[in-house]
Amino acid sequence: MLKEYKLQTIIGIWGGTCFFALGYFLTNTPQPVNVNFGRLIMSGGYALFISGNYMYAKGKGQSGYWGILGILGPIGLLVLYCLKDRSKFILKKRQKEMFLK
Numbered sequence: 426m427l428k429e430y431k432l433q434t435i436i437g438i439w440g441g442t443c444f445f446a447l448g449y450f451l452t453n454t455p456q457p458v459n460v461n462f463g464r465l466i467m468s469g470g471y472a473l474f475i476s477g478n479y480m481y482a483k484g485k486g487q488s489g490y491w492g493i494l495g496i497l498g499p500i501g502l503l504v505l506y507c508l509k510d511r512s513k514f515i516l517k518k519r520q521k522e523m524f525l526k
Contacts, residue, residue: 437477
């Protein structure tokens, strides 16, 4: 995995999961104010989760659109994990470009 995407992936996936769980907890409270706020937090957490999957796919050297598989939840994460890691080719290409300059 490429170094520049590692922290963004961790924050995106784990942060999105935590925000989604917090929103889910808030929607199950009896106060109606918390229900709407919980839905808002869940939506933001879901968006953060998908952006984390996007960064994970980019970090593996694949197209970022593979990160949309995060919509599928655990199945999407499994597919992303099984993608071939092409980051070595990208690093070699970068080194070659730096050498030519």
